[in-house]
């Protein structure tokens with residue numbers, strides 16, 4: 001059983017790298033942001049509680065976040081382990097997590113602020129199937145349309161200049177410092193997130209002592 005946490009600013013490739021690792025190692029990928037987006041899209045009560053904070057790039061309250069993480073992990077569908085993405089993002093969340101779970105490794109994807117802005121502002125999502133695109137590196141064949149299902153490509157509601165600035169501020173002030181807390185108790189590997197997707201995946205596996213990607 002392997003339990004990992006992945007930490008990095010928005011646009012550092014947390015979701016992409018988590019999915020690659022999860023697919024190969026049969027881990028469950030838990031993205032708190034995805035859980036919240038599902039609730040917003042499906043107009044649930046939780047969705048109504050988090051929507052405004054998310055759109056502004058602010059952090060959702062710790063109680064709500066911890067509840068979501070606890071409920072998700074209590075499903076115990078992670079026989080081979082999990083990789084949790086987007087959590088913890090504050091000191092309190094990190095302390096809550098370390099009290100309840102043993103972690104095998106913390107993956108820190110490191111990306112400079114100017115590259116974060118460049119990537120996030122170029123990010124697009126298919127409004128139908130959720131496929132990710134990037135207008136810099138991963139353009140769709142037909143402008144504005146998904147290659148897989150033909151759905152319309154849209155920007156995430158929180159991928160605006162203002163929200164990116166707020167999320168970066170939160171990341172530098174609240175999330176990055178918790179790496180030290182993990183560093184004292186757990187195994188943190190820092191990976192340069194600037195190279196391409198495959199190169200980053202290879203490096204993080206080497207650093208975690210895992211077999212190379214299949």
Ligand code: AMP
Pocket residue numbers: 010032033034036053054055057058059060061065085086087088089093158167
């Ligand atoms: P993400 O997709 O991980 O960038 O998350 C999108 C948004 O969900 C964030 O900007 C926050 O508003 C909220 N969110 C996700 N994870 C957390 C967390 N651990 N703590 C507080 N807010 C969160």
